[in-house]
Amino acid sequence: MEKPKKVVLAYSGGLDTSVIIRWLIDNYGCEVIAFSADVGQQEDMEEVRKKALATGASKVHIYDLKEEFLRDYCFKALKAQALYEGKYPLGTALNRPIISKYLVEVAEKEGADAVAHGATGKGNDQVRFEVSVMALNPDIKCLAPVREWEFKSREEEIEYAQKHGIPVPVTKDKPYSIDLNIWSISIECGILEDPWEEPPEDAYLI
Structure with a gap:
């Protein structure tokens, strides 16, 4: 596959998408443009902007x-x-189509030849x-770096982030992945992957 020259990334500011920006630049040598959707995740979006830049x-x-x-x-x-x-009210599932819709719109405006996301295989x-991307514009490539890269765990991603000076909202002790929007919240990873373990207090977000 020919390497893309300009990629628009669906960027949340979490561990995966923060690492993906640097990984795409290092491995594809491409320009990366971040697209962030405010769907009520209660974040300071200007801070998200600064972090992506x-x-x-x-x-x-x-x-x-x-x-x-x-x-x-x-x-x-x-x-x-x-x-x-x-x-489960399907909050995460519901917000993917609208994010994809505007991800493609931004890619078209920017003349990008690819988009990327940070979704894992779970x-x-x-x-x-x-x-969604294929339905909206089949000519735009859709990259999933987590299917390509060398990292086998979130701990390895955290190490990469630390090595490259990438600020991330997780640590090896608290590696949770949080997907929050105006409709629901989903928290996963770490000890939460074991259904036999009771979620610890620090896994909750109020």
Whole structure:
């Protein structure tokens, strides 16, 4: 596959996407533009912008999508009583299509030849991103660095981040991956991967 010259990354500011910016630059020699969607994750989006630029992004696009996310996705899910196994309100699954929609829009505006995401192989997130992108613009490549890179664990990603001076919101003691939006919150990784273990107090976010 020909290496892309300009990539728009769906950037959250978490461990995976922070590492991906530097990894794409080092391994593809490409320009990386960050796209961040404000879907109610209660973060200072200007801090997210500064972090992406400090990590190596050439520019950052931030879209406030809270109203559209609620109106066109969450409220429809509410009407459909969409609960996975009667409990989980599918907040993460619901926000992937809207993020993909504007990820492609930014890529088209910027003349990028590829987009990228930080979804891992757990669950269906990779499929959600890649099928959405393909449906919206089949000419844009969709990269999933986590399928290519050398890291075998979040601990190795943390080591890479520390080596390259990349600020990340996790440590080896608290390696949790948090996906928060206006509709729900999902927390995974670390000890939470073992269903026999009770989640520790520091795994909760209020």
